[in-house]
Amino acid sequence: STDDGLPLWRSAAEVLGLPSDLWFLSDRVCTPLSVPARTLTPRARDLVIIDSFNERPNARERLLYRDVVQPPVTQYPNRQVTPEEIAMLQGFMPSRTRFAGNRRSVFEQITRATPPPVVRAVLGALDAQGVAESL
Numbered sequence: 001s002t003d004d005g006l007p008l009w010r011s012a013a014e015v016l017g018l019p020s021d022l023w024f025l026s027d028r029v030c031t032p033l034s035v036p037a038r039t040l041t042p043r044a045r046d047l048v049i050i051d052s053f054n055e056r057p058n059a060r061e062r063l064l065y066r067d068v069v070q071p072p073v074t075q076y077p078n079r080q081v082t083p084e085e086i087a088m089l090q091g092f093m094p095s096r097t098r099f100a101g102n103r104r105s106v107f108e109q110i111t112r113a114t115p116p117p118v119v120r121a122v123l124g125a126l127d128a129q130g131v132a133e134s135l
Contacts, residue, residue, distance in 0.1 A: 009036045015088050018049070025050050044086050045107040051076040071120055076093060091115040 013020040013033035021036040025048045033049070084094040084108045090110055099106040 008090040011035060012089060019076065021051070023050050024081070040089060040111045042104075042111050044081065044111055045083075045104060046132070047079055047081040047086075049076070049081060050078045053059050083110065091114060091117040108128050 010026070011020060011034050012018075013022065016033070018033060020032070022033045023032060024031045026043070026046050026049075027077070042073075083099065083103065086107060087094050087097060087099070087110050091112065092115075093123050101109070
C-alpha cells in the first residue's frame with residue numbers, strides 16, 4: 001500500500017492472469033495490459049485483446065490500426081474481452097456475481113455499476129466515522 005494507506009493499483013494483466021505484453025485495442029486506441037486500465041464504459045464490449053497486427057489486415061483492421069504503433073508479438077490469439085473479464089476489472093468476483101440478459105445488457109450492467117472496491121472504501125470511511133450504523 002501507499003504511504004496514505006491506499007492499496008497499490010494492479011494492472012489489467014495481473015487481474016486477468018494474462019501476459020503483461022498484451023494490449024487492449026478499441027477505437028484505434030491501443031493500451032498495454034501492464035498499466036492501470038482506463039475507465040470502462042458499456043463500449044468495453046468492443047475491447048479486443050491483441051498481441052500484434054496482421055501483416056495483411058482486412059478493411060476493419062486497417063481502420064482500427066491505422067493510427068496505432070505496432071506492439072510486440074507474443075503469439076497470443078487475438079480475441080474479444082469477455083463479460084467475466086470486464087467484471088473482474090471492475091472489481092466484481094464473477095464466481096459470486098450473476099448478470100442477466102444478452103451480452104450488451106451484461107456489459108452495461110457491469111460498467112454502469114459502482115465498482116465493489118469503491119463501495120467498500122466509502123462504507124469503510126463512513127464506518128470509521130461512525131456514520132455507517134445510521135444508514
